[in-house]
Amino acid sequence: MLIFALVLHAAFAVLLPPLVRVLGARVFFVASLPPALAVLWALSQAPRIVSGRPISASVAWVPALDISLDFRVDALALAMVVLVSGIGAAIFCYSVGYFHADERGIGRLASVMVLFSGAMLGVVTTDNLFALYVFWELTSVTSFLLIGHDDRKEQARRAALQALVTTVGTGLFMLVGFILLGGIGGTFRISELVADPPTDSPWLPVALVLILVGAFAKSAQAPLHFWLPAAMVAPTPISAYLHAATMVKGGVYLVARLAPGFADVDPWRALVLTVGLATMLVGGWRALRQDDLKLLLAYGTVSQLGFLIVLGGTGTQVAAAAMIGTLLAHGFFKSTLFLTVGVIDHQTGTRSIAALTGIGRRMPVLAGAGALAAASMAGLPPLIGFVGKEAALEAFLPGHVPAPSPAAAGVMLAGLVVGSILTFAYSARFVWGAFADKETVSERRFQSPSWAFVTAPVLLSAAGLLLGVAPQAADAVAQSYAAPLPVGDKPYHLALWHGFGPTLGLTALVIAAGALLFAARRTVEQAQKALARWPEAELGYHLFVHAIYAAALSVTRRLQSGSLSVYLGVILATMLALPGVRLVAALVNGDLRLPFGSEEFRIWDSPLEGVVAVVLIVATIAVAREHRRFPALIMLGALGFGVAGLFVLHGAPDLALTLILVETLTMIILVFVLRRLPSTFNVRPNGWTKRFTVLLCSAAGTFIAVTLWLMTDARTATPISGGFAERAEEVGGRNLVNVILVDFRALDTFGEIVVLATAAVAVASLVLLNRRSRVMEQNGAETPEENGAETEDAKEGTAGPRAGIGTKEILGNDLRPDGAHQPNEGGE
Amino acid sequence: MTILDYAYTATFVMLTLGVAFTLFRLVRGPSVLDRIICLNVISVLLVSFVAIEVALRGDVTYLGLMVTIALLGFVGPLIASRFAERRAHDRG
Amino acid sequence: MSAPGFILVIAVAVLYSSGFYLLLQRSLMRVVFGITALGHAANISLLLTDEAITLPPLLTGHEGELSDPLPQAMTLTAIVITFGVTTFLLALAYRVWLGDGNDEVPNDVEDRRIKQLSEPEDSA
Amino acid sequence: MTAADWVTAVLMPVGALFSLIGIIGLVRFPTLLSRLHAATKPDTVGVILILAGAAFQLPDIRSAAPLALVALFQFVSVPTLGQTLGRVAYSRGMAAPEHLVVDELADALKDAEGAEPEQPETG
Amino acid sequence: MTSMIVRAPLHWLAAQLPTVLWLTTMWVLLWGDLAIGTIIAGAVVASLCYAAARLPVIPVRLRFRPLRVLRLASAIGLDLLTSSVRVAFHVLWRPRQVRGAIVEVPMRTDSDFLLAMTSSALSLVTGSVVIELNRSEGVVYVHGLPIESERAVARLRRQARTTEELFAHAFGTSEDIAKFEHEAEGTDRKEER
Amino acid sequence: MNLLLVIPFLVPLVGAAVTLLLRRTPRAQQAASVLVLAAVVVDAALLLAKTAGGTVATSQAGAWEAPLGITIVADALSALLVLVSSVVLLVVLLYAIGQDIGGLSRAMPQVFHPIYLVLTAGVCLSFLAGDLFNLFVGFEVMLTASYALITQAPTRARVRASMIYTVVSLTSSILFLTGVALVYGLTGTVNMADIAEKLGAAPEELRMVLALLFLVVFGIKSALVPMHFWLPDSYPVAITRISAIFAALLTKVAVYAIIRSQTLLFGRDDISAVLLWMAIATMIVGILGALVQDDINRVVAFTLVSHIGYMIFGLGLNTVAGIAGVVIYLVHHIVVQASLFLVNGLIRQYVGHTSLRAVRGLTTVSPALALFFLLPAMSLAGLPPMSGFVAKVALFKAGIEAGGWLVYLGVVAGVLTSLLTLMAIFRIWVRGFWGTPMPDMVEARAQLRSGSSRAGLRFTTAMTGVMVGVGITVAVMAGPLTDIAFTAARELLDPSAYIDAVLQKGPS
């Protein structure tokens, strides 16, 4: 069923775009079906899951690499499914009202959103590290596409890429961490790893840190949080769904998923608690000064995510329960708030606190829902937010918990209280900013939203209330999830009322201080402005990207010279550096010995060899030194005769014969080409470059010759050709070379003929056929598609690729002030 | 060593000297025409060398080769000289 | 006894060196010369894997040691292949001449453009 | 030493000597045209003598046929090449008048130029 | 030239057929076997060489007189030998002072074939190289070496004409000879005068 | 004679002759080409079915037993590569036919078809050669065809590019031939199995020199840093069908040759460190190059260089898992490079060129185009669930299993490269596919829609889709693919079965 739900998401993603023509924006109703189905199914299975019998399913994909789509829905997964699919379904319905029917790319949007929904469902239900990564990165990519939905805005493109690079980049760390973890754990099933963590491996901390980096970035933990506020350029339903309710919870989920097994492994807890707390405080502080409601919520989300990371990563029962409560709470209230802002924005055209007034009066239902959600965020009873926060404070009460040291717990508790105060303050600020009547602001004209548009926020905020009033449902999930964790003094349950105790006192403190902070909002704002602005985290990203591009440019412009001779020189140098150095080293070490002085050493086997060698040497050097084409050609001919002589000498008349034939043909062709070219080569001046070239080439040539000498000297086995003589008798041939060519190695000969024929066709098409097209051109029979090189050559850089669409027009003058050439101009 | 062997050696030595002188002219030039002549001479020398080989071995294997060298050994220089002629023409 | 005489080792070294040197020149014609020289060098290398003074590999009943026919067969194939490819290169030189009026291998245009950049085009 | 051996022993060194002297001429003669003479004529004689010498070492007369063919080629190639090279050398002004007793071609060309502005047809 | 091949290969081939055939025969002769492959390869090579060398088109129209040919051959052989010796002598003896001459030799035959043969032979013998052949006027310009005096010039001219005569008698058709002898009379008379 | 083994190169060669004869009847010519390639695909599938389990199929050409005659060998690796290559060749051929139908290309079909089939034969022969010299011949057949192809529709830029390409390839060929001479000098044989046996007796140092020399020889063709410079200067300039095939196959043939030579012939891990260093350099230098390019084709070409580094990295691990990773990566990369170059070709068709400075808003111009770019782009960046992800995981996993500081450095380089690939390839997306399309582009698109080339355009787009579909199929079939890859890797690391099969030592 789960797999069916996933497949259904994918299928709908394909189906939706064509449906847009028929349904318009109502296509989102259709889109809500798969998540709705998923959440209904999950809820129907809830009793069984909560009772400790998770649902499993599996699809093999790449078993040899342990990549397999294993699914396992336990309590934590159940909570996440409810969030992901439940909120998803609601937001899809909301989108029907939010998007206009003529919105650009609405089909694509719906499709990608459903894909995201499916991917997120996969993230939270899979039990295989690789499968988790698969779905994880699918959410990154879909998020990228959704942030960049309004791709004509520079800001949107930039934010999308930034989010993608950050999350996928850190995701790579996570992937390596996964591979390490699975490698040392001997399995890639998460449940097995958590149940039996490979704690004795020295690599475990490394793996965990890598994984946490990925999780932190996904959940926008400081200092990697910068991408999330920037991502708010996306349409509000997307912000609400991905960047508040679900995707950003991925990191939290992963931390919570692994905490039961790994929370006690250093440096897990230290890392999670520090980063989480810092994020909570930074986010809360920044939220206090935002004017854009959406940004206010975004920073609030950052803060809340820090809070959740702290809770999920601590690895105690109480913290775990608190995490479940807060997770659900945040999902519901934050999506509500975003949707509320969406409605306000949609109707009034602004999200600026400074421009809004009277909204509460004009849209009371919406305001009610928003206020309720904000209350939950602020941690007021009887909402689920309150339940969660109570549990969170309880989790760090000194002495109550076994895991963090008492001192650390004290610090954490203080931090959480401060964070909660900030949260209360910005929650209040939100309600005031969105709904209050402000005298200084003039009221705007706008229409009331349709009921369908408001339904989703109302329902979602109601869910928060419902869960708060009846926390048993959440508690059941929490207990089921927390069961394997170390127990404190006494079992803890999510509930509205735990009696008078330190936590209630702290809550009171939070409310009081928060209210004070809200009341003093002017002062706070001024204080924030007055404080020296600390470096924005985003700056780090920009520096990173700039460094990459700068490095890329400086490396590439130095290496990629564009000069063929340099390329070939480097190739020769590489040959010297690899086998060359190896050979020299072996010679120096005495592992190899040149045949000097051995019995094998001979100047020549026949004085004739000396004659031939001298011819070869003199002719070759002459060719190389000659800078006039024609004399060089003659020397080359002499060289050919020299080689032929060597062939004769070495008992290879057939070779000599063929060579002379080929040489003659080459000379004929050369002459034909040569007669068109200038009589001398452009010779580079003598200088260190030339000297270096000579040195390099001599070294390369010497290397090969010496290697040949050594190889032939070291031959151990007799050549296989002994067999040919006997076999040749069978075939009836007397010339062994011929027999080999036409019989033993006929395939080579065949290949040789193919090469020759192909070269002939190539030459013909290069020389003859194009000549014809030149004639055509002269006759004025010019069609842009068929004409050959000549017209195009003339127009290089501006040549129109086809059908009258000139590159010039496309590129425009301003884009190419220098008239730079297109390397591949001319299309096909 | 028989007289014949001495004859071969003498022939060989003289031809080798010939090769040396030809190479000298080939490299020195000065004109391309000199080089073309040298190219032809080299091919003729090659024929001569092969002829010694044939005589030494009393073997008919190389005869075909000799004909080829004689034929093609002059085609190359001929083409080159035709080309030189054309060049001269173009310039003049 | 299959290692060649020293003078031929030197000849091979010179052939390869000069071939490489020609290859590194800008004129395509010299590159062709280089390829030809290198082709000779490689063919000689193949042939030098066998004893020097031997009879042609013919089953004529003559006394004496026959040459190893396999390197010869391979050389023969290689000669023809090198010829075909060289011819193509010459045709290419002809084309270059048609376009540029010379036979030089110019530097890549796009590389040149990038070389002249002082700042990366996309630095966020 | 058979009679054939004796013939070979005489012909070959003599041929080689011709060749060598011709080649020395190639080095020593001052003008291109004279070098052309030196390189072609004695060389031809030399190679033919050598070929003849080789022919006497062959098992039968039939197998000497290709040697005759080689000689024939030599007869064809030397004039053809000589003529072309001579013409080129002359037209390039490499005939070196100081080494010529008379140059009737130059006279003819001068006459032709004077009479009608048309060059004698070449080839 | 190539363009000609491309434009009308068949026509071109037909025109050159005899020469190509001759070259092919040579090829087959040198390979020593009459296999189809050899013949085809020979034809290809011959055509290529022919095309490349741009040999003149020779309309073959001749006779063959064995005795005369023999005489011609021996005469040429002897000439070749003596001229070689002379050149060889000068190679060794003060080569820097050797002088030559370019001599105009009016030819009497109007057969292109005989003209070509003669000029070829002239290049071989008598220390001469034909450097210019004016076919329309039937004049060849011969470079002779060594030439010290006007007398040597005359000798060279005479020798050239003798060679022409030998060729005409060996290979010329009867008309050729007839025409030749007719013209020869005239020239002789001229010389006598 | 095992017919299955010779069909992949014989049938295309026959096809080449036939298509040359049919050059005046385009339809028949196209049909013949398609038929030939389809036959090769079917044959390759059968061959793979036969060898996937670890059987080594051999065929002695001309029935001469192994060291004397030429042996054609297919093990799992060869068969797999023949199959993937032929599929890619077929799809690209169809794309090309679509272009020709629509008059969208200046290529000369009458020459293109025969030479394309020769290229096919060369590629297949290279994969199947069991003889070093025959491998050389296979390479030459392939390369000569590639020289002919890269000059199709020869603009000045293309002639310039083909000069670089041809000369570099020739250099590599000459060195290859030299290598053959050296090997024969040392061992007196050219049969690869035989060489493998006889090299065992050779001095260690000489073996190493040979191994390194062959690394250089094939390294040139597979564009290993620092021998890669020629590739980005030449491939992107060719017409689409050609650059697609070159990028997809030719470098991979060279990588195959590196794998085969370094495992079967020279073996053992002495050379691992060199391979790993080269792999690291290749990955980083290649991808840095990709980041600064302006032309989409050049970006993709630089990523090609970079990702060859991944394959060499896997080979450098010298473990079964590592080499299996290489095999998976090979298959993945063949398909994905072909897809990307075809998409670039579509872009060129739609809007006339592929310069990022002048292409905007392609998603608006053609959503299908955008989808066809996005999927292989994801795959190239190693994003799941595409094949690139599986390949990357296989390599990283093998690396982490193998251990050692250099290997870890390689993994780090791999991770960095992966990220930079993402940046490079999504830079194309953000700059070229997003944004407001330029008016000319919209106009061009509209003209195409109404123009006569419409059918051809649709067909090429569809074929690009098919290629993307092949990529997805690779991802879906990653399970069986990986199994084959592991079989191949085991065979490569323990070549005794290969040697026995070729030299007919035992029951094969």
Ligand code: NA
């Ligand atoms: Na030998």
Ligand code: NA
């Ligand atoms: Na390549």
